[in-house]
Amino acid sequence: xxxxxxxxxxxxxxxxxxxxxxxxxxxxxxxxxxPRERRAAFAAVPGCRCENGxxxxxxxxxxxxxxxxxxxxxxxxxxxxxxxxKHCYFCFNANQPHFQHFLAHKxxxxxxxxxxxxxxxxxxxLAVTGGEPLLNKDAVTAFFRRAGQLYPQAHTRLYTNGExxxxxxxxxxxxxxxxxxxxxxxxxxxDASRERVLEAMEKAVEALPDVVIELPVIPDSLxxxxxxxxxxxxxxxxxxxxxxxxxxxxxxxxxAKRRLKLRKHPFLYPYDYWYGGIPVAESEREALDLVAxxxxxxxxxxxxxxxxxxxxSAQVWLQNRPFSQEAAIRDHYPWLAQDxxxxxxxxxxxxxxxxxxxxxxxxxxxxxxxxxxAEGTAAFPLRCVGNVREDFPRxxxxxxAYILxxxxxxxxxxxxxxxxxxx
Numbered sequence: 029x030x031x032x033x034x035x036x037x038x039x040x041x042x043x044x045x046x047x048x049x050x051x052x053x054x055x056x057x058x059x060x061x062x063p064r065e066r067r068a069a070f071a072a073v074p075g076c077r078c079e080n081g082x083x084x085x086x087x088x089x090x091x092x093x094x095x096x097x098x099x100x101x102x103x104x105x106x107x108x109x110x111x112x113x114k115h116c117y118f119c120f121n122a123n124q125p126h127f128q129h130f131l132a133h134k135x136x137x138x139x140x141x142x143x144x145x146x147x148x149x150x151x152x153x154l155a156v157t158g159g160e161p162l163l164n165k166d167a168v169t170a171f172f173r174r175a176g177q178l179y180p181q182a183h184t185r186l187y188t189n190g191e192x193x194x195x196x197x198x199x200x201x202x203x204x205x206x207x208x209x210x211x212x213x214x215x216x217x218x219d220a221s222r223e224r225v226l227e228a229m230e231k232a233v234e235a236l237p238d239v240v241i242e243l244p245v246i247p248d249s250l251x252x253x254x255x256x257x258x259x260x261x262x263x264x265x266x267x268x269x270x271x272x273x274x275x276x277x278x279x280x281x282x283x284a285k286r287r288l289k290l291r292k293h294p295f296l297y298p299y300d301y302w303y304g305g306i307p308v309a310e311s312e313r314e315a316l317d318l319v320a321x322x323x324x325x326x327x328x329x330x331x332x333x334x335x336x337x338x339x340x341s342a343q344v345w346l347q348n349r350p351f352s353q354e355a356a357i358r359d360h361y362p363w364l365a366q367d368x369x370x371x372x373x374x375x376x377x378x379x380x381x382x383x384x385x386x387x388x389x390x391x392x393x394x395x396x397x398x399x400x401x402a403e404g405t406a407a408f409p410l411r412c413v414g415n416v417r418e419d420f421p422r423x424x425x426x427x428x429a430y431i432l433x434x435x436x437x438x439x440x441x442x443x444x445x446x447x448x449x450x451x
């Protein structure tokens with residue numbers, strides 16, 4: 029089978045994946061509104077960085093918790109319950125396990141933290157989220173006080189929409205040692221309390237080390253977002269997280285009412301990601317426009333674009349972690365290597381008439397090679413591509429990406445993507 033035939037198989041699988049997602053009530057755009065190649069250009073913009081396999085773009089400053097989120101190592105995020113003062117159409121809390129239960133029941137997050145500490149958990153980053161955490165102010169402030177005792181070096185953060193943040197609570201949070209507060213500012217069409225929240229934010233800037241605004245980028249909100257960025261910069265806000273808007277697989281009528289569509293090629297590689305939600309068309313394009321705007325205006329605040337690929341990277345890292353930790357797995361797949369950028373396991377593959385010669389070439393030079401007779405392919409380390417090209421300039425070569433799947437102590441390798449390597 030030729031490389032082109034293999035690529036077409038992946039394209040068919042992606043089309044089937046998209047058709048299945050459209051059954052939730054929202055169509056895909058015809059062509060991708062923001063090809064991922066655009067991300068790389070920000071590496072050349074003064075003050076900007078393109079990281080995590082191109083999935084994370086930031087300028088000036090980024091919260092250390094965002095850096096830790098890429099792998100999820102030594103991080104903990106807890107909630108008391110999932111009640112909220114808002115009803116945002118794009119919220120996907122309803123997709124969480126036991127959502128209805130936690131609308132009526134509370135968790136003892138202080139006790140959970142103490143139990144984790146007693147079991148030997150080592151946290152460097154701790155967060156309280158929701159729902160709206162400040163519906164349980166006493167529990168939240170108690171948590172951060174206890175976190176300061178058990179994990180004095182940990183970076184702590186609180187997510188809130190800001191509506192319930194009063195002066196007394198802010199003072200208690202500051203006294204507890206809270207490091208970062210993230211205001212989940214809502215789009216104007218679902219939030220009538222922005223001015224009150226901005227006033228609370230201004231007070232938080234005086235009381236806490238890091239104040240961050242976090243919100244999804246809604247298509248066609250560019251002017252509104254630019255005004256918010258300027259205002260945040262004037263208030264002294266430390267950073268702004270621009271999230272790629274995602275469809276939570278419900279509330280399709282609200283998305284359709286706003287004429288929103290799903291992003292073509294929604295993920296770097298289609299897969300069953302835990303985080304939930306499908307990227308919305310045009311959100312990334314406008315988010316990157318906002319990063320460029322911040323650079324043009326030379327705003328002081330840090331601006332971070334967090335794509336859906338970036339949100340999913342911790343899952344990829346976690347599933348592929350056994351490859352880096354267990355020699356037996358690496359020895360079983362010696363032609364693979366973990367990409368330090370996006371965390372997928374990758375190799376090169378040869379297709380077509382050159383496969384037997386490429387296979388013999390690797391064996392002769394002592395490089396690992398996996399010959400798949402059914403596919404008619406030879407897999408070998410990516411680092412050998414240049415050498416193979418020199419000896420076989422017409423060879424059909426591709427980069428193949430994998431993720432480990434563990435079930436009942438067995439490890440399987442799933443191929444999730446294929447990309448042609450041009451000669």
